[in-house]
Amino acid sequence: MSLLEVKNLTKNFGGLAAISRVNLKLEENELVGLIGPNGAGKTTLFNLLTGVYIPSSGSIELKQKDVPLSLIGKQTSQIAGFGIARTFQNIRLFKDLTVLENVLIGLHNSRGANTFSSLFRTKHFFDSEELMHKEARELLALFDLESKEEYVAKNLPYGDQRRLEIVRALATRPKILFLDEPAAGMNPQESADLTKLILRIQNEFKLTVVLIEHDMSVVMNVCERIYVLEHGRVLAQGTPQEIRKNKEVIRAYLGGE
C-alpha cells in the first residue's frame, strides 16, 4: 500500500461540505502540491489528516510496518507520534518561549526524560537534556536560526517564524510533513530560499512533504504530483504537466492566466 491512503473522506460543517469524498494517496519520499482557491478546503484536509477535526465519514490509513493503521478517532498527539507533522497557516509558535525551547518541545516526545528523572535530576535527565540541546541546535543550524536560539519566538521576523515552525515540526522526526502555506507573507527571495530548503530536507530526512502553496511557479517546478481541490472536492490530480493541460483545472483555477 501507499504510505497514506485516504478514501471518500468527507467533513461537513453544518450544511457545508468543506471536504467531500476526497481520495488521496501519498507515497514515500515524494513532494506533493495541494492547490485550490481560498476556501477550497485545503486547511480542513490537513486538520482531518492530523486529527484536529474528526471526519464525518471516510477512511484514513497510514502504513505502519507494512500494515495499514486507521487514523480515524486517533488523537492529534497520537497521530503526531506515528510520524505525521505539520505547520499551521496562521503560525502557531509558542510565542512567549525562546526559539530553542520551541524546538526542544518538538523533540520532547522522542527524546525527553520522564517526570521522575526530571524531578530527581538523575543522570538520565542530564544525558537526555544534552542530547536534545545538541539535536535542537543541529536542526536550527539547517535553517540558519542557530544564532537566534535565545530570541523569544514572537520577536522573530515573520519569515523566521515560519521557518522556525518547520524546524519544530521536523524535530518530531516525521515521515510525512504537511506545510500549510509556508511561504505566505515572504518576499520572493525568501520564498525561493524556502523552496530550496524544503527540497533539501525532503531528501535529507527522506520525507513525504505535502505543500499548500499559492505561487503556481513554485508548485509546478518542485512538486512531483499535484492535487487540485475545489469546493471540497478533488478536481484533478497528476504530474505538473498533466495538471497544466487539464481542462477542468484551466477552467476553474488557472483560467485567469
Add this chain to the structure above:
Amino acid sequence: MRILNKTNGIWMILIVLSFGLLQGAILLGLIDAFYEITLVTILINMILAIGLNVIIGFSGQFSLGHAGFMAIGAYATGILTKQFPNYGGMAAGIVVGGIIAGIVALIVGIPTLRLKGDYLAIATLGVAEIIRIIILNMGDLTNGAAGLSGIPYLSTWYIGFFLAVVVLIFAANYKYSSVGRATISVREDEIAAESLGIHTTRYKTIAFVMGAVTAAIAGSIHATYFSVISPDQFNFMKSIDILIIVVFGGIGSLTGSVIAATVLGVLNVFLQPFGSFRMILYAIALISIMIFKPSGLMGTKELNISSFIRKKDKSENKKREEKVR
C-alpha cells in the same frame, strides 16, 4: 552545564543565607514567638502558592480548590499524629495525605482535563466543597465542624523552611526539564502542542497532581504547627487567598510566588493594628500593585541570577576580546 551548576550554587547560598538570617533574627529576639507564627504561615503559603503555580502557571489550568487538597493533608496528618504523636506519625501523615490528595486529583483531573477550556476551575470548586463536607461528616475521626484539636506540636519553622525549599526545588526541577517545557507548551498553545505529539491531558494531569500533593504537604505542616484544624479553615476563601499570592507574584514565576507570599505575609503583620480596616487596606495595596504591574511582581519571569552571570561573563569576554585586538 557549568552555568547551570553556578546558578544552583548561588541559589543554594541564597537559601542558606536566608536560613541563617532568620535563625539569627530569632536568636537575637528580633523574631519573637508571634512573628514566628507569621514566618511559618508565610512558609506554608509559599508551598501552597508554588503548588498552585505549577497548575496555573505551567499547565495553564485554573484550579479553585487548592484549600481542599490542603485539608486532606491537614486531616490525614492530624489524625495520624494524634495516634502516633511522633515524627514517624507526621511522616506517615505527609505520605498518606499526599497520596490521597494525588488520587483525588487524578480522579478529578483525568475526565476534566481532557476537555479544552476552564472546566477544571468548575470541577475543583465543587471538589473542594465535597472534601469539606465529607470531613464534616466523618464522625469521630474528624470531629465534624468543631475540628481536631490537641494535634501534637511537631512542626517547627525549621520543618516549614525545609519543606518549602524541597517543594521549590522540585517545582524548579520540573519547570526546567523537558516535561516542564511540554507542560508549558500546553499553556501556550494546546493545538500546537498536540501536533508535536504532546499528550496534553497527561501533562495537565501531572501538573495538577503535583499541585495537589504539595497542597497536602502544606496542610500537614499547618496541622502540626497550629495543633487545631477545622473544616472552615479550608474554605473557598482560603483557595482565593492562595490564588491571590500566585497572581500577585506573577503567574508562572516560582520566585514570584516566593516573594509574594513573603511580601503579603509581612504586609498582613503591618496592617494588624488597623483591625477590621485591615482587609480594606490589604485590598487597596493589592489593587494598586496590580494597576502598576498587571502581570504580577515578576510576570512570568524568574528572578534571574543566571542571566546576571551570563551578562557578566559576556562583558568579561568582550574585555578579553578587546585585549586580543
